[in-house]
Amino acid sequence: METLKRRLLDMSIIFVLWLLLTWSLDVQSVVAGAILAVLFALVLSGLLPARVTRLFSPVRWFWALMHLISLAFWIVLANFDVLYRVLHPNLPIRPGIVRVKTTLKSDEAKAFLANSITLTPGTLTIDIIDDWLYVHWINVHENLEDTEAITRDIAGRFEVTLRRVFD
Amino acid sequence: MNNPVAVYILISIGVVFDLVGALGLIRLPDVYNRLQAATKCVTLGTCLILVGVVVASGWNAMGIKALLAAVFVLWTSPTGSHALARGAHIAGVPLWAGSVVDKYKEDTGR
Numbered sequence: 580m581e582t583l584k585r586r587l588l589d590m591s592i593i594f595v596l597w598l599l600l601t602w603s604l605d606v607q608s609v610v611a612g613a614i615l616a617v618l619f620a621l622v623l624s625g626l627l628p629a630r631v632t633r634l635f636s637p638v639r640w641f642w643a644l645m646h647l648i649s650l651a652f653w654i655v656l657a658n659f660d661v662l663y664r665v666l667h668p669n670l671p672i673r674p675g676i677v678r679v680k681t682t683l684k685s686d687e688a689k690a691f692l693a694n695s696i697t698l699t700p701g702t703l704t705i706d707i708i709d710d711w712l713y714v715h716w717i718n719v720h721e722n723l724e725d726t727e728a729i730t731r732d733i734a735g736r737f738e739v740t741l742r743r744v745f746d
Numbered sequence: 747m748n749n750p751v752a753v754y755i756l757i758s759i760g761v762v763f764d765l766v767g768a769l770g771l772i773r774l775p776d777v778y779n780r781l782q783a784a785t786k787c788v789t790l791g792t793c794l795i796l797v798g799v800v801v802a803s804g805w806n807a808m809g810i811k812a813l814l815a816a817v818f819v820l821w822t823s824p825t826g827s828h829a830l831a832r833g834a835h836i837a838g839v840p841l842w843a844g845s846v847v848d849k850y851k852e853d854t855g856r
Contacts, residue, residue, distance in 0.1 A: 596814075599810050599814060600810070600811060600814065601807075602806065602807035602810050602811075603807070654786070654789070654790055655790065657786045657790075658763050658766075658786055658787055658790045658791075660786075661766060661767070661770055661782065661783050661786050661787050662763075662766045662787075664770075664774075665766055665769050665770040665773055665774070665783060666766070666769070670773065670774070670775075672774070672775075672779060672844075673844070673846055674776075674778065674779055674841065674842060674844070674845045674846070675841070675845045675846040675847035675848065675849075676778075676841070676845075676847065676848045676849050676850045676851070677847060677849055678849040678850075678853070693824070693828060694821070694824040694825060694828075695824075697785055697824035697827060697828060698785070698786060698789060698820075698824055700786075701782065702782075703778065703781055703782050703785065703827060703828070703831055704824075704828050704831075705778075705828065705831045705832050705835060705850055706828075706832050706835075706850065706854075708853075708854070711853075713849060713850040713853075715778045715779075715781075715782070715831060717779060717782055719846050719847060
């Protein structure tokens with residue numbers, strides 16, 4: 580029953596995406612989209628993560644929106660940061676790969692945290708191993724071994740919202 | 747075209763950030779720093795250009811496609827640069843000589 584529900588959800592997402600991309604309600608294109616949605620949902624089994632249904636709650640969506648707003652702010656800041664470093668004649672960078680410990684539990688939350696970190700000023704996630712994120716930082720702090728301070732600077736700003744969305 | 751001033755502003759800012767991203771690709775020293783510039787600037791630059799297209803065309807086939815493309819760029823560009831950086835590190839591409847620390851190498855030995 581649960582699998583069937585997930586398959587139907589996969590199908591409807593693919594179908595809606597098809598309708599948006601073709602943007603036409605011709606019988607031909609709608610029928611083709613329906614057939615393709617069934618085919619793809621069968622082939623790509625488990626397109627969505629397990630327990631996806633629990634993400635359908637207004638509170639989680641509100642925090643997703645908050646996350647997007649804060650992400651947009653950091654993306655703009657990240658771009659001015661790159662602009663400054665690239666255009667500065669002395670190229671002020673002090674790069675290195677540091678370790679960050681995340682408190683997020685689910686895989687989806689960690690994936691979104693990694694992507695968000697990549698889009699924010701001076702940081703690029705290289706790998707996730709268990710609870711540790713390895714992050715390339717373009718301007719590492721003086722204090723290299725202070726994992727807590729590094730974690731606060733890199734991951735802290737997103738964990739608050741992502742925990743409320745996914746965990 | 748709806749609201750040409752907004753369209754020109756959005757697309758011009760987008761092009762400027764794309765240009766900075768391209769400059770960063772040339773100026774920064776190693777593959778990891780270059781990926782940083784490429785990911786951040788090209789994501790925002792391209793999204794702004796696509797939003798400009800949405801404003802220009804309105805809610806029709808082209809606008810919706812541009813909006814979906816912006817969402818996909820925002821979603822896939824950090825994922826792609828993560829894969830490239832990880833692949834480069836595992837393949838043994840060294841960090842720039844001025845780098846101060848490499849915890850990934852210390853912990854995984856790769």
